[in-house]
Every structure is written in structure tokens, then in C-alpha cells.
Amino acid sequence: MISCHSIVNLPEARKVAIFGGTHGNEMSGVTLVNLWINNGAEVQRSGLTVKPYITNPRAVEKCTRYVDTDLNRAFTTDNLSLPRIEDLPYEVRRAQEINETFGPKGSSDAYDVIVDLHNTTSNMGCTLILECSKDHFSLQMVNFIKQSIAPASCSVLLNEHPLLHYSTSRSVGKHPIGVEVGPQPQGVLRSDIFEAMRAVVNHGLDFIELFNGGMEFEPCTVDVYRVSGNMDYPRDKKGNITAMIHPNLQDSDWVPLNPGDPVFQTFDGRTINYEGESTVYPTFINEAAYYEKQQAFVITRKETLKANGIRASNI
Numbered sequence: 001m002i003s004c005h006s007i008v009n010l011p012e013a014r015k016v017a018i019f020g021g022t023h024g025n026e027m028s029g030v031t032l033v034n035l036w037i038n039n040g041a042e043v044q045r046s047g048l049t050v051k052p053y054i055t056n057p058r059a060v061e062k063c064t065r066y067v068d069t070d071l072n073r074a075f076t077t078d079n080l081s082l083p084r085i086e087d088l089p090y091e092v093r094r095a096q097e098i099n100e101t102f103g104p105k106g107s108s109d110a111y112d113v114i115v116d117l118h119n120t121t122s123n124m125g126c127t128l129i130l131e132c133s134k135d136h137f138s139l140q141m142v143n144f145i146k147q148s149i150a151p152a153s154c155s156v157l158l159n160e161h162p163l164l165h166y167s168t169s170r171s172v173g174k175h176p177i178g179v180e181v182g183p184q185p186q187g188v189l190r191s192d193i194f195e196a197m198r199a200v201v202n203h204g205l206d207f208i209e210l211f212n213g214g215m216e217f218e219p220c221t222v223d224v225y226r227v228s229g230n231m232d233y234p235r236d237k238k239g240n241i242t243a244m245i246h247p248n249l250q251d252s253d254w255v256p257l258n259p260g261d262p263v264f265q266t267f268d269g270r271t272i273n274y275e276g277e278s279t280v281y282p283t284f285i286n287e288a289a290y291y292e293k294q295q296a297f298v299i300t301r302k303e304t305l306k307a308n309g310i311r312a313s314n315i
């Protein structure tokens, strides 16, 4: 068999932003970005402009997820094209400002790479979030990070679901990448989570530096978990939850969940089982911020993506 070593040329990635505080109570990203704003030496790489940036300073100040509305849902075309009037929700105004500085979203002026740092209360470990299965640059970056971080592991969550996809802060960049590390309670710093996030960012920057320097990255495959649905808590007529995550499911992010497996435990001790048709991989299990979004966990399916080989074109 003749193997195909197709390598595609892509533009260099010169402008990179590291976002923290998109959610003001997710402390690893907030703390790392503030650290790097004070001293950028750790995140500088030759040939790159790397800008660490706090995206929601008012939420950070209050140590809350958001002030008026979730910033990580606010980068819709509608919001970004609204006239800039004073009485817009704070996060909508922020989205417009961020879009002006790091975008405009979808334009050639936009930042090349935006890494957005998040923490979860779920036991997801180190997770990279992609928004597009055809973004070969991001797939190669993820593959590089996974290999660099081994034997530690790093899962990849792909959200390009037609209904469940949302308009993230990082989406103003050409290659958006979310870094989601947990478990870490809201408003709390844990050194293990902090250092895991820091390592991922540094490997990501190394990748971009090598890419710009002319290194070729061979075609590869990336195992991802693709978002396919979500599951709400059982609720009463008033909308109050009537059950909790079942102890068997708690902390079992990425563990296969089969039809008939327990998912909820009611307050009177009954077990509610998973009624899906096939094996799925739940994640964001019992994420604190998702109670208001009617989400007990996110349902994913495993898939292997193919990435083209890449090299920088202007070498």
C-alpha cells in the first residue's frame, strides 16, 4: 500500500491570546493570566505576540461566573452587531470590545489562536475543547499537547452540535481552543489543577513556535468525544430538581455509560437509570454552573478524527 503523506500549507500563527476569567469564579485561569500579565516571560515564544487577557474583569472582581449574562454565550452575530448603547448587558458590551480587540470574528484581522482557560467542578481532568472537526491546525495542536503531556492524559471534547454549540469568547479567534480542567470548586485554587492547566498552555505555545519555525507535523488521528446531547435533572412542576447525580455516576466523567446504568438518585432513595439506546460517554457531570442551564451532564460519543499534516506556508 502506498501511504499518503499529504502535508498542507497553512499561514503562520503570529498573534496569540490567552484568555482567563471568561468565568470570574474559575480561579486557575484567572490566576495564571494575572500572573502572566505581571510577568510574561513564561509565555513568550520567539516570533509570537502572546497576549494574556482577563475577559470579564467585573465577574473576576466579584468572583462570580458573570454579572448580567454568560460571557461564553455572548459572541453571537446578533450581539456583536448591536449598536453600542449604554444599557446593554455588561457582558454583551464586553463581547463587543473583545471582538474589536481580538477579532473581528471571522475576519483576516482576527487573532490566530485564542486559548481560553476554564475550570469545572466535574472530575474531567485535563480537557481540550474544540469547536470544529475540520480545523487541522487545532487538531495538530491538540495532538502535540496530548503527546507532550503523556503519561498524563488529556481528553478532547468536540462541540460542533447544531443546537448545543454556543458562541464562546475564544470564537473570535481563527483557531479557538478551550482548556477545561477539573475538579476544582468555584472560587477555589487547587495546585494540581493550576499546574496541569499551566503545562497545557506552555505545550500549546511550544507547538505554535515550532510550527512557525517551519516544523512539519505529519498527518495524525485524534480521539475526541463529540457532544451529542445533554441530560437535565428530574424536576417537579415548579422546576425544582427531585434527584441528584447517582453515586455511581458522580466523578465518572468519560467512563462509558450503558443503557440501564444508574444516573440519578431521588431524595427518597430511588434509582433512575439511563434510558438511552447505546453506550455514551458522559462529561461535565454535576458541573455547578450547569444547574441553571438545566444540565446534569453532557452526553458524548467517541470518535477518531483525521488531521492533515501541516507546515507553515511562508517558510
Ligand SMILES: CC(=O)N[C@@H](CC(=O)O)C(=O)O
Pocket: 023, 072, 118, 119, 120, 121, 129, 168, 178, 180, 287, 289
Ligand atoms: C464549566 C464551564 O464554564 N464550561 C464552559 C465550557 C466551554 O468553555 O465551552 C462553558 O460552559 O462555557
Ligand SMILES: [Zn+2]
Pocket: 022, 023, 026, 117, 118, 119
Ligand atoms: Zn468556564
